[in-house]
Amino acid sequence: MNSDRTAKMLWSATALGGAAAGASYFVAGAPRFWANWVVWFLFLLTLALGALFLVALEHLVSARWSVPLRRIPERLASLLIPLCAVGLAALGSLQALFPGARPAAAADPLIAGKAAWLGAPFFSARVALCAALGLLPLAVLLRGSLRQDRDRDPRFTIRARRFAPVCMGIFALLVTQAAFDWIGGLTPAWYSDVIGVYLFAGAFMAGLAACVLAVVYLKGRERLPAIRFDHVYNLGAFLFAFTVFWAYIAFAQYMLMWYGNLPDEVLWYQAHTGGAWLGVALLLALLHFFVPFFALVPWDAKGDLKRLRWVAVVVLAAHWLDLYWLVFPALGGPLFSWPELGFALFFGGGTLLWVRGAMERGEDMPVGDPFLREGLEFRL
Amino acid sequence: MNETFAVLGLFDSAQALMEAVPKVKAMNLGRLEAYTPYPVHGLDRALDQRRSPLAGMVMVMGVLGALTALLFQYWISAVDYPIVTGGKAPSSWQAFVPIMFEVMVLFATFTAGLGMLLLLNRLPYFGHPVLQSKAIRGITRDRFALAVEAGEGFDPEAARTALEAAGARDIEFVPAPPRGPWLTAAFIQRSLAGIAVVCLVSGLVMYGAVKFIPVLPPMVHMEDQPRLDPQAESAFFPDGRGMRMPVAGTVARGFLPPGFTTEDEAARLVNPLPRTPAVLARGRAEYEIRCAVCHGVLGNGIPTLSAAYGAKPANLQAPGFRAYSDGRIYGAIVLGKNAMPSYAADLPEDARWAVVHYVRALQRAQNAKDEDLK
Numbered sequence: 001m002n003s004d005r006t007a008k009m010l011w012s013a014t015a016l017g018g019a020a021a022g023a024s025y026f027v028a029g030a031p032r033f034w035a036n037w038v039v040w041f042l043f044l045l046t047l048a049l050g051a052l053f054l055v056a057l058e059h060l061v062s063a064r065w066s067v068p069l070r071r072i073p074e075r076l077a078s079l080l081i082p083l084c085a086v087g088l089a090a091l092g093s094l095q096a097l098f099p100g101a102r103p104a105a106a107a108d109p110l111i112a113g114k115a116a117w118l119g120a121p122f123f124s125a126r127v128a129l130c131a132a133l134g135l136l137p138l139a140v141l142l143r144g145s146l147r148q149d150r151d152r153d154p155r156f157t158i159r160a161r162r163f164a165p166v167c168m169g170i171f172a173l174l175v176t177q178a179a180f181d182w183i184g185g186l187t188p189a190w191y192s193d194v195i196g197v198y199l200f201a202g203a204f205m206a207g208l209a210a211c212v213l214a215v216v217y218l219k220g221r222e223r224l225p226a227i228r229f230d231h232v233y234n235l236g237a238f239l240f241a242f243t244v245f246w247a248y249i250a251f252a253q254y255m256l257m258w259y260g261n262l263p264d265e266v267l268w269y270q271a272h273t274g275g276a277w278l279g280v281a282l283l284l285a286l287l288h289f290f291v292p293f294f295a296l297v298p299w300d301a302k303g304d305l306k307r308l309r310w311v312a313v314v315v316l317a318a319h320w321l322d323l324y325w326l327v328f329p330a331l332g333g334p335l336f337s338w339p340e341l342g343f344a345l346f347f348g349g350g351t352l353l354w355v356r357g358a359m360e361r362g363e364d365m366p367v368g369d370p371f372l373r374e375g376l377e378f379r380l
Numbered sequence: 381m382n383e384t385f386a387v388l389g390l391f392d393s394a395q396a397l398m399e400a401v402p403k404v405k406a407m408n409l410g411r412l413e414a415y416t417p418y419p420v421h422g423l424d425r426a427l428d429q430r431r432s433p434l435a436g437m438v439m440v441m442g443v444l445g446a447l448t449a450l451l452f453q454y455w456i457s458a459v460d461y462p463i464v465t466g467g468k469a470p471s472s473w474q475a476f477v478p479i480m481f482e483v484m485v486l487f488a489t490f491t492a493g494l495g496m497l498l499l500l501n502r503l504p505y506f507g508h509p510v511l512q513s514k515a516i517r518g519i520t521r522d523r524f525a526l527a528v529e530a531g532e533g534f535d536p537e538a539a540r541t542a543l544e545a546a547g548a549r550d551i552e553f554v555p556a557p558p559r560g561p562w563l564t565a566a567f568i569q570r571s572l573a574g575i576a577v578v579c580l581v582s583g584l585v586m587y588g589a590v591k592f593i594p595v596l597p598p599m600v601h602m603e604d605q606p607r608l609d610p611q612a613e614s615a616f617f618p619d620g621r622g623m624r625m626p627v628a629g630t631v632a633r634g635f636l637p638p639g640f641t642t643e644d645e646a647a648r649l650v651n652p653l654p655r656t657p658a659v660l661a662r663g664r665a666e667y668e669i670r671c672a673v674c675h676g677v678l679g680n681g682i683p684t685l686s687a688a689y690g691a692k693p694a695n696l697q698a699p700g701f702r703a704y705s706d707g708r709i710y711g712a713i714v715l716g717k718n719a720m721p722s723y724a725a726d727l728p729e730d731a732r733w734a735v736v737h738y739v740r741a742l743q744r745a746q747n748a749k750d751e752d753l754k
Contacts, residue, residue, distance in 0.1 A: 255474050259466060380421035
C-alpha cells in the first residue's frame with residue numbers, strides 16, 4: 001500500500017470519527033462526549049509522557065543502550081504539542097463531569113473544604129500551567145536533539161544531562177496533576193495517595209508499547225537496520241517489569257482500601273467493581289497484567305518483535321480500558337457503542353497522522369550523539 | 381606429563397570470545413566449554429548447549445508456591461479454624477494475595493538458586509581441572525577462556541592452532557587430574573539426603589517410643605503439678621475429698637450468726653456505724669447491687685428490673701416502712717420478709733448496717749422537710 005493511500009485512509013477515518021464524535025455530543029449527551037474526550041486526552045497524554053520519561057531516563061542515568069532508539073520516544077513525545085490544545089479543550093468537561101467545579105460544590109459538606117482547589121478557575125490555571133510545563137522538555141530535549149543531528153555538537157548532550165532531573169520533576173508533576181485532577185476530580189470525596197503512581201505505571205507501559213510498535217513500523221521499512229535483538233530486549237524487559245509494577249500498585253491500592261473499609265475510600269471501589277463494572281475490572285486485570293506477563297516471561301520473548309508487536313497492541317488496548325474504567329463509572333454503568341468507536345477513530349487516526357509526520361522529521365537515529373556508537377555496540 | 385584435560389584459549393573481551401566460538405566449533409576438535417568472569421548472554425546458544433530447564437522449573441515451582449500458600453491459608457482461615465478478622469469473611473482471597481506472592485517468590489528463588497548450583501551446575505566442584513590452571517586467576521577477573529576438552533582421538537596441537545587462529549591471546553594446556561575430587565555436588569546431595577533420612581527415622585522412633593512404650597514419661601512442663609484443685613477428688617484422705625471440712629463452730633469473718641430469730645427481736649438493735657460519707661457510699665453501692673433491682677433506685681418499690689414474677693416489691697417510702705427502726709430493717713435483711721429471701725449470706729455485717737443508713741437517707745431525701753433545705 002503506498003503512503004498516499006494510507007494518508008487518505010487515515011484522514012478519512014479521522015474525519016469520520018470526528019463527525020461521529022461531534023454527533024455524539026448532541027445525541028448521546030454532553031457527559032458522555034466529555035468522558036470520551038477526557039479518556040482519550042489522558043490516553044495520549046500518558047503515552048506521550050511515558051515516551052518522554054524514557055528520553056529523560058536516558059539522559060538522567062547516561063544510558064547507552066537506548067541511544068540508537070531515542071529518536072522514537074522523542075517523536076512520540078512530540079504529541080504533547082497537539083495535546084496542549086486537547087487538554088485545554090477538555091476544560092469544557094468541568095461542568096458536565098466534575099462535581100467540584102459545579103456551584104453546588106460549596107454546599108456539599110464533603111467537598112466544601114476543597115471547593116477552592118477543585119473549582120473551575122484554579123483547575124483551569126493548573127491545566128494551563130501544566131501545558132506550559134509540558135512544552136518545556138520538548139523545547140530543550142527534542143529541539144536540541146534534532147539540532148545535534150546537523151551540527152554534531154556534544155554541548156547538547158551535556159545540557160540534556162543537566163536538564164534531565166528538571167524534566168523528571170516536570171514529568172512527576174504532570175502525571176500527578178493528570179491523576180489527581182482529571183481522575184480524582186471525578187469523585188472528589190474519594191481519596192487515594194497512590195493514584196498518581198498507578199497512572200505513572202500505566203503511562204510508562206503505554207509509552208514503551210508505542211515505542212515497540214514504532215520500532216516495528218520503522219524496521220518494516222528497513223529504516224532501523226542497526227537495531228538488534230539486544231536493544232529490543234531491553235524495551236521488552238522494561239515492558240515486562242512494568243506489567244508487574246502496574247499490577248503491584250493496582251492491587252496494593254485495592255487491598256488497602258478493601259481492608260480499611262473506610263467510606264471515603266471503599267465507595268469508589270463499589271462503584272468501579274459493582275455490577276457490570278466487575279467484568280470490566282477483571283478484563284482489565286487479564287489484559288493489563290496476566291496476558292502481557294505470561295507472554296513476556298520466556299527469555300527470548302522479550303526481544304522477539306513478532307511477539308512484542310501483539311503484546312504492545314494488547315497493552316495499549318488495556319491502557320485505554322484502564323482509563324475507561326477509571327473515568328466512565330462517573331456516568332453510571334459501562335457504555336460502549338458508536339460514540340466510543342467514533343472517538344477511537346478520531347483520536348486514533350489523528351495520532352497516527354501526527355506520528356507519521358513526526359517519523360519523517362530528522363534522522364531515524366540521533367546521529368550527532370557522541371554515545372551512538374556505544375549504543376549500537378550494546379550487548380546484553 | 382599427564383594426559384591433557386583441555387586446551388584453554390584466553391581472550392580479552394566477551395565479544396572476542398563470542399566471535400571465536402563459531403570458528404573453533406567449525407573445526408570439530410572436541411567438546412567446547414567457556415569460562416567467563418560474568419554471565420555472557422547468548423554464549424550458551426553459541427556453544428550449542430541444550431536449553432536450560434531452569435526457567436521451566438522456576439515457573440512451575442513459582443506457581444506451585446502461590447497455590448500452596450493459597451490452599452494453606454484457605455485451609456487455616458476458612459476450614460480448620462474459621463475466624464472473622466476485621467469484619468472480613470474467613471475466606472477473603474484478597475488477604476491471601478501478599479502471602480501467596482511471598483511464597484511464590486520464596487519457592488521460585490530457592491528453585492533458581494539451588495537448582496542452578498546443585499542440580500544443574502553440580503556445584504561445588506572444587507577439584508575441577510580448570511581451577512588448577514594458571515589462567516584461572518585471570519578468568520575470575522577480566523579474561524574469557526574457551527576450552528576445547530579432550531575426547532576420543534584428541535589432538536592438543538590442533539586445538540592450539542585452532543584457538544590461535546580464532547584470536548586467542550594465550551594458550552594453556554590443562555592436565556587431567558590424577559584422581560577425582562571428593563567434595564562434589566553428588567557427595568553433598570547424598571550427605572543432605574542421609575541427614576534428612578536420619579532425622580526422619582529418629583523422629584519417628586522417638587515418637588513411637590514416647591507414645592507406645594511408656595518407659596520415659598515425656599516432659600510436660602507445667603501441665604502436670606502436684607496440687608489439689610478445689611472440689612477435686614484425692615486419694616490422700618480417707619474420705620476421698622480433696623477439700624477439708626472446717627472445724628465445727630468455725631465462723632467466717634463478718635458473718636457472725638445473728639443473735640435473733642424474729643424481726644421484733646431485731647428491732648431493738650442500734651446501728652453501730654457512724655453516718656459518714658464513706659459508709660453512705662458503701663451503703664449506696666450495696667443497695668444498688670442487691671436491693672434496687674426490686675425496691676427501685678429511690679426505694680419507692682418501682683423496680684429497675686420489671687417484675688416478671690408476681691410479687692410486688694415493698695415501697696420503702698411508705699409511712700409504715702419509714703416508721704421502722706434501724707434494727708427492724710436490719711432484721712428484714714438478715715431474715716428476709718415475705719417473698720424476699722435472706723441477704724445474710726451476701727452482705728457482711730457492716731455492709732448490712734451501711735445499707736440501713738442508705739435506706740434511711742433515701743427515705744429522708746424523698747420526704748424532705750423545709751428546714752432540710754436550709
